[in-house]
Amino acid sequence: MTITATKKPVIGFLPAMLPSAKPAFAEFVGIADPKALADVDGVVIAGEVDQHRRLVQTAAEAGVRAILCESPLATTLAGARALVDACERRDVRLALAFPCRYSPAFKRLREQVRAGAVGDVVAIRATSHGPIAEEQKSAGVLLDRAAQLVDLSRWLLGREASEVYAETANRFYDGSGEDSALLSIKFADTFATVDARWSHSKSYPAAGEVTLQVVGTGGVLDLDMFSQGLALSSAKDGRISWPGWGSDIAVGMISDFARLVAGEPAPNLATGEDGLRALEVAFAAHRSAEREEPVSVG
Amino acid sequence: MSERVALIGAGTMGGVHAQAWKALPDVDLVAVLDPRRQAADALGPAYTDWDTMLSQTRPDIVDICVPTPFHREYVERAASAGKAIFVEKPLSRTLADCDAIVETVERAGVPTMAGHVLRYFPEYATAKRLVDEGAVGTPAAVRTSRMAGFPHQGIDDWYADSAKSGGVVLDMILHDFDWLRWTFGPVARVFACGLYGRPRYAGEIDYALVTLRFASGAVGHVTGSWAHPGGFRTTLEIAGDGGMIEHDSARSAPLMASLRATGSAGGGVAVPDSPMAEGEDPYFLEIQAFLNALRAGMPPPVTVHDAREATRIALAALESIETGKVVNLQ
Numbered sequence: 001m002t003i004t005a006t007k008k009p010v011i012g013f014l015p016a017m018l019p020s021a022k023p024a025f026a027e028f029v030g031i032a033d034p035k036a037l038a039d040v041d042g043v044v045i046a047g048e049v050d051q052h053r054r055l056v057q058t059a060a061e062a063g064v065r066a067i068l069c070e071s072p073l074a075t076t077l078a079g080a081r082a083l084v085d086a087c088e089r090r091d092v093r094l095a096l097a098f099p100c101r102y103s104p105a106f107k108r109l110r111e112q113v114r115a116g117a118v119g120d121v122v123a124i125r126a127t128s129h130g131p132i133a134e135e136q137k138s139a140g141v142l143l144d145r146a147a148q149l150v151d152l153s154r155w156l157l158g159r160e161a162s163e164v165y166a167e168t169a170n171r172f173y174d175g176s177g178e179d180s181a182l183l184s185i186k187f188a189d190t191f192a193t194v195d196a197r198w199s200h201s202k203s204y205p206a207a208g209e210v211t212l213q214v215v216g217t218g219g220v221l222d223l224d225m226f227s228q229g230l231a232l233s234s235a236k237d238g239r240i241s242w243p244g245w246g247s248d249i250a251v252g253m254i255s256d257f258a259r260l261v262a263g264e265p266a267p268n269l270a271t272g273e274d275g276l277r278a279l280e281v282a283f284a285a286h287r288s289a290e291r292e293e294p295v296s297v298g
Numbered sequence: 299m300s301e302r303v304a305l306i307g308a309g310t311m312g313g314v315h316a317q318a319w320k321a322l323p324d325v326d327l328v329a330v331l332d333p334r335r336q337a338a339d340a341l342g343p344a345y346t347d348w349d350t351m352l353s354q355t356r357p358d359i360v361d362i363c364v365p366t367p368f369h370r371e372y373v374e375r376a377a378s379a380g381k382a383i384f385v386e387k388p389l390s391r392t393l394a395d396c397d398a399i400v401e402t403v404e405r406a407g408v409p410t411m412a413g414h415v416l417r418y419f420p421e422y423a424t425a426k427r428l429v430d431e432g433a434v435g436t437p438a439a440v441r442t443s444r445m446a447g448f449p450h451q452g453i454d455d456w457y458a459d460s461a462k463s464g465g466v467v468l469d470m471i472l473h474d475f476d477w478l479r480w481t482f483g484p485v486a487r488v489f490a491c492g493l494y495g496r497p498r499y500a501g502e503i504d505y506a507l508v509t510l511r512f513a514s515g516a517v518g519h520v521t522g523s524w525a526h527p528g529g530f531r532t533t534l535e536i537a538g539d540g541g542m543i544e545h546d547s548a549r550s551a552p553l554m555a556s557l558r559a560t561g562s563a564g565g566g567v568a569v570p571d572s573p574m575a576e577g578e579d580p581y582f583l584e585i586q587a588f589l590n591a592l593r594a595g596m597p598p599p600v601t602v603h604d605a606r607e608a609t610r611i612a613l614a615a616l617e618s619i620e621t622g623k624v625v626n627l628q
């Protein structure tokens with residue numbers, strides 16, 4: 001990648017949790033005080049979901065060039081729309097952290113689908129199952145895992161969702177919002193189901209899974225995104241674990257974000273609009289689950 | 299005490315059933331009724347006419363293995379002749395037909411079993427047993443899939459006519475609907491997306507994704523595919539608040555054959571094989587269960603009521619696909 005700026009872009013992380021792998025073409029700093037936002041070129045915003053909106057707003061007002069925000073942008077659609085508009089007004093590039101876009105296997109699947117490998121796509125069947133993430137607890141699994149799968153489907157198909165039907169439940173964890181959500185989504189002629197769940201019990205060895213089955217007139221592609229792991233059985237604790245050896249998808253995403261910060265194109269990175277579209281489906285799913293009937297999206 | 303069995307239909311299922319009847323002691327396959335004389339001949343004494351078959355062979359049991367649209371007709375014939383009945387799945391193509399079948403056999407008082415054989419497949423029987431034993435705690439989410447290429451082996455390619463076969467939803471994942479209801483209880487509502495009713499794909503591919511909400515609150519997701527070109531595969535996943543069960547037929551087959559075709563340098567398809575001991579074949583087990591119940595004067599383990607309920611779920615899924623609406627069953 002070429003850096004046109006004379007110095008490396010400085011990317012701040014708020015809260016101050018730096019990723020383990022750091023690409024060499026950017027400088028990473030942890031941000032404890034929002035005042036420090038004035039000193040960085042780009043910022044990655046994570047942490048408690050109900051703080052996202054405030055932090056993105058603050059970063060935009062501090063004049064950063066680009067913001068990478070973890071899903072969801074905000075806990076309301078209006079809040080998310082307000083952020084997208086605010087960033088646009090201030091010429092701040094807003095990106096959504098949907099790291100699954102950076103799975104090399106997903107990229108390969110997308111290339112193959114777009115090259116016609118499965119013919120005309122008729123359906124997508126997606127799952128995202130894993131242990132609960134504490135900071136996502138308040139948001140519910142719809143805004144966390146389901147939104148990511150909706151984004152992958154939209155990006156794969158190049159289409160918008162028109163309608164969604166959802167069944168949600170709280171069956172695995174106490175005190176959270178819904179911890180399982182099964183969405184049926186219409187994308188014009190294509191349909192998709194998205195199964196998002198915080199359900200892996202403490203005894204389950206793997207960190208979770210993301211799968212996609214793409215069905216077309218010419219065949220099927222089956223993706224198991226995090227299957228690249230070794231089965232390790234330990235006499236020490238009598239358990240099997242799955243140390244992964246696949247590529248770190250967060251690194252791929254951060255690298256692309258660094259390009260965005262440097263003013264380079266980063267077309268694979270999900271934009272604020274992409275985040276908004278995924279949230280629209282998530283909120284429509286919530287309405288559908290309450291009404292027990294399909295609802296229109298958008 | 300040797301029961302006499304008349305097999306109706308000498309197609310794929312007829313062949314499978316014939317093998318089971320022949321493997322059971324003290325039961326005789328005395329007739330095979332099918333307009334295709336050669337196919338019937340290969341299985342047993344061949345007949346083409348019902349009345350002739352009935353009067354000449356005087357069966358005790360009638361085993362109905364004809365295509366779905368003919369189930370009702372043969373149940374009615376067999377019931378009016380006072381015969382015990384084994385009828386293949388789906389029970390019938392419409393709910394009205396199913397209701398008629400249930401009424402007919404109840405009125406005639408003839409023991410009738412439906413061929414929901416998945417209950418006898420060891421992985422499914424074991425999974426149900428584990429759930430019943432509390433292995434996953436309270437079940438919350440269950441996913442099943444049943445995937446194959448498009449079936450063109452039926453007589454007159456009848457599977458391709460979804461008006462007759464009900465497509466992959468009624469013909470294939472009906473197995474899952476019955477097993478799910480057996481394991482997790484009644485289904486409250488159904489929502490489905492699929493290719494049923496879309497002429498563009500007729501006879502080429504069929505695919506459906508069905509969402510079930512059980513009365514218990516658990517949620518089910520069923521995949522039915524006649525769009526997978528590479529062989530048959532099934533998967534099962536049950537998640538509860540106390541654990542998880544997973545099964546994938548592609549990963550559990552003990553034997554995998556990748557054989558070079560004679561006279562060619564290229565490879566064939568890798569063919570998985572999951573053999574069980576003799577006497578543990580699911581089709582043998584279901585027919586044996588029917589025979590044992592009959593002899594003991596007990597109700598059969600899979601009733602026409604069960605079959606009607608499973609069919610109702612499948613038909614609700616088809617309705618949902620067509621209308622885009624949720625179908626409530628309760």
